[in-house]
Amino acid sequence: MSSELIRHPPAVDKVLAWPAMQALIACHGRTLVLTSLRAGLQQWRQGDFDDDRSLLTWVQADVQRRLAPSFKAVFNLTGTVLHTNLGRAPLPPEAIKAISDVASGASNLEYDLNTGKRGDRDSHVERWICELTGAEAATVVNNNAAAVLLVLNTLARRRQVIVSRGELIEIGGSFRLPDVMERADCKLHEVGTTNRTHAHDFADAVNSRTALLLKAHTSNYAIQGFSQQVGEQELAQIAHQHNLPLVVDLGSGSLIDLRTLGLPAEPVVRDVLAAGVDVVTFSADKLLGGPQAGIIAGRAELISKIRKNPLKRALRCDKLTLAALGAVLKLYANPDTLTLRIPTLRLLTRSQAAIQQTANVLLPSLRDWAGAEFVVDTCEVHSQIGSGSLPLDLLPSVALRLRSAQGNKRTQNRMVRDLALRLRQLPQPVIGRIADDSLLLDCRCVEDAQPLFFQWLGAVAAGSETAT
Numbered sequence: 001m002s003s004e005l006i007r008h009p010p011a012v013d014k015v016l017a018w019p020a021m022q023a024l025i026a027c028h029g030r031t032l033v034l035t036s037l038r039a040g041l042q043q044w045r046q047g048d049f050d051d052d053r054s055l056l057t058w059v060q061a062d063v064q065r066r067l068a069p070s071f072k073a074v075f076n077l078t079g080t081v082l083h084t085n086l087g088r089a090p091l092p093p094e095a096i097k098a099i100s101d102v103a104s105g106a107s108n109l110e111y112d113l114n115t116g117k118r119g120d121r122d123s124h125v126e127r128w129i130c131e132l133t134g135a136e137a138a139t140v141v142n143n144n145a146a147a148v149l150l151v152l153n154t155l156a157r158r159r160q161v162i163v164s165r166g167e168l169i170e171i172g173g174s175f176r177l178p179d180v181m182e183r184a185d186c187k188l189h190e191v192g193t194t195n196r197t198h199a200h201d202f203a204d205a206v207n208s209r210t211a212l213l214l215k216a217h218t219s220n221y222a223i224q225g226f227s228q229q230v231g232e233q234e235l236a237q238i239a240h241q242h243n244l245p246l247v248v249d250l251g252s253g254s255l256i257d258l259r260t261l262g263l264p265a266e267p268v269v270r271d272v273l274a275a276g277v278d279v280v281t282f283s284a285d286k287l288l289g290g291p292q293a294g295i296i297a298g299r300a301e302l303i304s305k306i307r308k309n310p311l312k313r314a315l316r317c318d319k320l321t322l323a324a325l326g327a328v329l330k331l332y333a334n335p336d337t338l339t340l341r342i343p344t345l346r347l348l349t350r351s352q353a354a355i356q357q358t359a360n361v362l363l364p365s366l367r368d369w370a371g372a373e374f375v376v377d378t379c380e381v382h383s384q385i386g387s388g389s390l391p392l393d394l395l396p397s398v399a400l401r402l403r404s405a406q407g408n409k410r411t412q413n414r415m416v417r418d419l420a421l422r423l424r425q426l427p428q429p430v431i432g433r434i435a436d437d438s439l440l441l442d443c444r445c446v447e448d449a450q451p452l453f454f455q456w457l458g459a460v461a462a463g464s465e466t467a468t
């Protein structure tokens with residue numbers, strides 16, 4: 001098409017004077033509307049449209065596109081409860097309230113209300129951490145990776161750290177112990193072999209350049225068969241014989257014995273410290289069920305050194321995190337209500353029968369939504385704890401299963417992938433997982449038949465969970 005045939009776009013000032021554009025400006029401001037208009041005129045020049053009405057429609061849509069949130073709530077139907085990519089632990093209402101209480105105004109974050117002088121931001125959580133773990137002192141930073149970095153850099157800078165070869169972990173999301181150690185300016189001293197490390201391997205490795213012994217919880221894998229690890233108690237003895245500290249990176253760590261809730265065992269922070277470990281690090285947004293943070297707990301003298309490291313200033317938590325963490329820790333004061341009040345523990349302990357009930361409620365709506373090309377039913381699956389907790393320990397659950405009824409395997413596979421995309425494009429996206437040419441929506445994390453979920457699936461009348 002020759003360029004003469006394309007109508008020239010109207011002038012910017014003329015378009016801005018249109019009543020519809022004035023309305024848009026009144027709503028969103030001139031700057032944003034002008035940016036969209038310029039982009040719209042560019043589209044016009046490229047030949048995408050050549051009339052005023054199309055330009056207006058395009059600009060209106062573009063303003064909406066720019067303002068649409070990129071970061072939003074989704075439904076986690078992946079079956080992985082602590083999903084790192086989906087934000088890990090959901091927070092309890094107590095934590096949300098604590099955040100909102102301090103978010104909009106001034107707070108005593110680092111202000112001692114008794115003396116009227118500068119206070120310490122850790123003070124809002126330290127007492128609770130100590131009470132719940134038996135630690136003498138504690139401090140918190142941005143996440144557990146930061147906790148490990150800070151501990152190593154404080155206690156072992158330019159010196160050697162002895163670690164078992166079988167514990168040189170990599171956790172999803174690029175946490176690799178050898179790399180963190182290098183950035184902490186420590187020298188890694190590996191001992192033992194991949195499958196077996198003995199106490200004497202550690203004892204023989206200690207020399208004048210050794211700063212500490214490190215044990216890392218192999219949270220996301222298990223070495224089975226002909227294997228041996230050295231326990232905390234024995235390692236602590238070796239460390240203390242040489243006047244060295246023993247540091248343990250617990251990863252998840254738990255404040256309670258999860259076996260009492262019928263869940264797989266995870267190291268309990270209190271037990272690990274009682275075994276003689278000098279400093280532990282663990283995440284606040286894994287099994288603890290709080291906001292993203294890394295907790296460092298242990299001997300007062302070491303924690304005090306860690307707190308004075310200038311890196312602490314760069315790795316510290318903000319007021320919102322500390323508010324949420326304080327609120328979650330307080331819930332642990334009453335262990336009897338944990339599975340009710342901490343969403344992570346509530347979701348992990350949901351019975352398969354309860355999950356089946358949710359699936360049954362959602363089934364008809366999902367069938368309507370998916371259409372006749374899909375076979376929709378429920379099936380038994382296994383959920384995972386996630387966030388590096390042993391992937392071998394699976395929790396019995398129920399999923400809604402969508403399979404294509406037509407075509408060959410390849411078409412079916414494409415249809416299922418398209419369906420997964422459609423669910424991800426809902427106003428509140430629904431994230432499932434694909435297995436064996438089926439789309440699985442694990443219902444563990446759908447606690448009640450959430451009304452919005454119905455609404456967006458274009459469902460028939462939304463019933464309550466107890467209705468079926």
Ligand SMILES: *Cc1c(COP(=O)(O)O)cnc(C)c1O
Pocket residue numbers: 143144145146169171175216217218219249250251252283284293294387388
């Ligand atoms: C998860 C994990 C980390 C990293 O913790 P983040 O909170 O993700 O920074 C480090 N070490 C171990 C053993 C872990 O499981």
